[in-house]
Amino acid sequence: MSSEYRLTDFLPTTKKELELRGWDYVDVILFSADAYVDHPSFGAAVIGRTLEAAGYRVAIVPQPDWHGDYRDFKKLGRPRLFFGIAPGCMDSMVNKYTAARRLRSEDAYSPDGRHDLRPEYPTIVYTKILKQLYPDVPVILGGIEASLRRVTHYDYWQDCLRPCILVDSGADMITYGMGEKPTLELARRFSEGEGSAIDIPHDIPQTVYLADDITPREDDIVLHSHEECLRDKRAEAENYRHVEEQSNMMHAQRILQPLRSLKSEGRSLTSAISHQPSWVVVNPPYPPMTTAELDASFDLPYTRQPHPKYKGKRIPAYDMIKFSVNIHRGCFGGCAFCTISAHQGKFITCRSKESIIKEVKQVIQMPDFKGYLSDLGGPSANMYGMHGRNLNACERCKRPSCIHPQICPNLDTNHSRLLEVYRAVDALPGIKKSFIGSGVRYDLLLHRSKDEAANRAAQEYTRELITRHVSGRLKVAPEHTSDRVLHFMRKPPFQQFEDFKRQFDRICREEHLNQQIIPYFISSHPGCHEQDMAQLAAITRRLGFKLEQVQDFTPTPMTIATETWYTGYDPYTLEPVFSAKTPKEKEAQRQYFFWYKDNPQNPHNSHSPQKSHSPQKQPHSPQKPHSPHSPHDHHRTDPRSEKPHDEKRGRHRRH
Numbered sequence: 001m002s003s004e005y006r007l008t009d010f011l012p013t014t015k016k017e018l019e020l021r022g023w024d025y026v027d028v029i030l031f032s033a034d035a036y037v038d039h040p041s042f043g044a045a046v047i048g049r050t051l052e053a054a055g056y057r058v059a060i061v062p063q064p065d066w067h068g069d070y071r072d073f074k075k076l077g078r079p080r081l082f083f084g085i086a087p088g089c090m091d092s093m094v095n096k097y098t099a100a101r102r103l104r105s106e107d108a109y110s111p112d113g114r115h116d117l118r119p120e121y122p123t124i125v126y127t128k129i130l131k132q133l134y135p136d137v138p139v140i141l142g143g144i145e146a147s148l149r150r151v152t153h154y155d156y157w158q159d160c161l162r163p164c165i166l167v168d169s170g171a172d173m174i175t176y177g178m179g180e181k182p183t184l185e186l187a188r189r190f191s192e193g194e195g196s197a198i199d200i201p202h203d204i205p206q207t208v209y210l211a212d213d214i215t216p217r218e219d220d221i222v223l224h225s226h227e228e229c230l231r232d233k234r235a236e237a238e239n240y241r242h243v244e245e246q247s248n249m250m251h252a253q254r255i256l257q258p259l260r261s262l263k264s265e266g267r268s269l270t271s272a273i274s275h276q277p278s279w280v281v282v283n284p285p286y287p288p289m290t291t292a293e294l295d296a297s298f299d300l301p302y303t304r305q306p307h308p309k310y311k312g313k314r315i316p317a318y319d320m321i322k323f324s325v326n327i328h329r330g331c332f333g334g335c336a337f338c339t340i341s342a343h344q345g346k347f348i349t350c351r352s353k354e355s356i357i358k359e360v361k362q363v364i365q366m367p368d369f370k371g372y373l374s375d376l377g378g379p380s381a382n383m384y385g386m387h388g389r390n391l392n393a394c395e396r397c398k399r400p401s402c403i404h405p406q407i408c409p410n411l412d413t414n415h416s417r418l419l420e421v422y423r424a425v426d427a428l429p430g431i432k433k434s435f436i437g438s439g440v441r442y443d444l445l446l447h448r449s450k451d452e453a454a455n456r457a458a459q460e461y462t463r464e465l466i467t468r469h470v471s472g473r474l475k476v477a478p479e480h481t482s483d484r485v486l487h488f489m490r491k492p493p494f495q496q497f498e499d500f501k502r503q504f505d506r507i508c509r510e511e512h513l514n515q516q517i518i519p520y521f522i523s524s525h526p527g528c529h530e531q532d533m534a535q536l537a538a539i540t541r542r543l544g545f546k547l548e549q550v551q552d553f554t555p556t557p558m559t560i561a562t563e564t565w566y567t568g569y570d571p572y573t574l575e576p577v578f579s580a581k582t583p584k585e586k587e588a589q590r591q592y593f594f595w596y597k598d599n600p601q602n603p604h605n606s607h608s609p610q611k612s613h614s615p616q617k618q619p620h621s622p623q624k625p626h627s628p629h630s631p632h633d634h635h636r637t638d639p640r641s642e643k644p645h646d647e648k649r650g651r652h653r654r655h
């Protein structure tokens with residue numbers, strides 16, 4: 001820790017730290033399954049600092065011991081308003097297990113990478129303990145784990161559908177998506193005496209609650225019940241389309257999901273079930289944050305350090321992001337395997353240049369900073385400043401992606417504002433170089449619109465990116481070579497990657513730079529057959545790549561890829577889709593990545609994939625719909641969004 005920070009500069013984590021502040025009570029206690037890192041990329045810190053700035057007394061209990069006598073849950077007593085659960089920057093199961101369901105070697109969000117400091121499903125484990133100890137205190141869920149389990153979803157690790165996580169946990173409410181606004185409003189309401197664990201407010205946007213009795217309004221979307229989804233995979237697929245569309249609309253509708261069938265025994269749902277809640281109610285989200293609101297969140301007085309209690313211990317995720325700065329939220333890519341769509345949505349909110357510069361100056365002051373920013377990015381690196389030209393059209397738009405299947409003609413793809421930010425950062429004394437570690441959308445760079453100024457800016461950006469912001473290896477994510485599979489992934493045709501690679505190589509030649517492109521690929525994505533992987537091996541070999549950045553598709557909750565994988569249907573067309581599911585099928589696909597390795601287990605080594613496995617045209621073969629849930633946000637390291645991962649790349653892949 002920098003010597004300039006005192007213990008009281010952090011949110012308190014112990015009774016002693018409360019006393020140091022002279023507090024004899026707290027308003028909100030947050031239980032976090034990640035280590036407490038006081039940084040704007042760590043969700044518990046963001047919520048804690050947001051509440052603190054509004055005048056509330058907040059404490060954080062990071063990684064409480066859930067065994068024994070629950071002393072970590074008792075040590076600060078009961079809060080005046082509510083308990084909050086921050087289960088971590090990643091889904092706990094993604095954090096813990098690989099796609100093959102093997103235990104990972106370390107937990108990136110724990111000191112020294114220890115993986116015995118968080119339970120599976122901390123949302124459920126912590127809530128049950130708190131409800132046992134303090135049944136009358138409201139428990140509010142936040143974070144990716146609860147956000148992406150707000151309605152019926154497939155859980156890959158249990159290999160079954162689970163209902164809204166409020167049912168499994170016994171908590172009172174979920175704040176989904178980015179939690180600052182709903183959490184603040186909730187605190188205000190509780191503070192004014194409105195609400196309790198048995199009577200929580202029902203009109204707060206971006207929250208989810210269970211209700212016994214509800215009369216759907218005309219403009220509500222009523223999903224198939226959980227019970228129906230258990231019986232019928234098509235119903236589950238149909239539900240997902242609505243959830244994704246509403247998560248990406250400026251003015252969304254309320255979503256209702258009955259837990260049991262409305263036709264149950266010929267009676268109405270509410271009369272059929274008397275003692276258990278019958279409905280999940282998902283209030284529509286707040287409109288996207290404004291620049292001023294986002295600046296205010298990033299300008300909170302973070303120390304940017306792990307709490308002093310971790311002195312000397314390595315927190316891998318912190319090491320990755322301590323010299324990086326996040327410049328926007330949201331992503332309009334809509335990649336099928338990515339959780340951003342259902343969590344942050346597609347509208348981009350940018351920080352102002354001033355706010356970004358202010359944070360970069362803070363980084364420059366860090367004692368071990370040597371002048372190199374590891375990332376100046378966001379969920380995707382180059383969406384900063386982009387939005388629809390005609391906002392009225394965007395207000396009515398339901399598309400989950402602004403760039404797939406084609407770039408929307410209404411989208412302003414001008415990179416000038418982003419270039420201004422890069423240049424302002426690079427001009428700061430103390431910055432030797434700013435790297436772009438977040439994934440770059442090359443389809444936006446290649447796009448030629450009617451706006452000549454935007455086209456010129458894209459070319460300028462491409463050259464500047466390659467000459468000034470690449471650390472020798474530029475990571476990009478074509479994800480596959482088969483256009484059919486890419487369509488399922490909602491990614492651009494592979495030809496665009498080849499076009500971008502040609503530009504990259506030409507600029508490197510002209511500028512005498514020895515740099516490489518590192519492509520990312522995924523195997524076993526829904527729609528991908530073994531023959532598609534053979535084609536991938538042949539094409540990447542022709543292009544001279546020995547692949548390192550690869551991963552096997554992991555179904556994580558509430559992505560369209562997961563829902564397709566589990567149900568066997570495309571949620572939009574309801575056409576059957578094949579997915580490789582068994583460990584044998586998945587391994588057979590994965591092996592094609594490593595055709596160049598001398599591995600006796602690899603049936604494809606030592607010969608040309610072109611000869612032995614020539615690509616074949618694949619029909620859309622119907623799939624035996626079977627079980628299942630993904631961490632493939634090849635997005636940046638904002639732990640408030642879920643990260644991609646794989647064995648090679650770790651869990652922090654960006655795109």
Ligand code: SF4
Nearest residue numbers: 388394397402408411
């Ligand atoms: S109208 Fe176009 S730019 Fe606007 S939100 Fe829809 S897809 Fe995106």
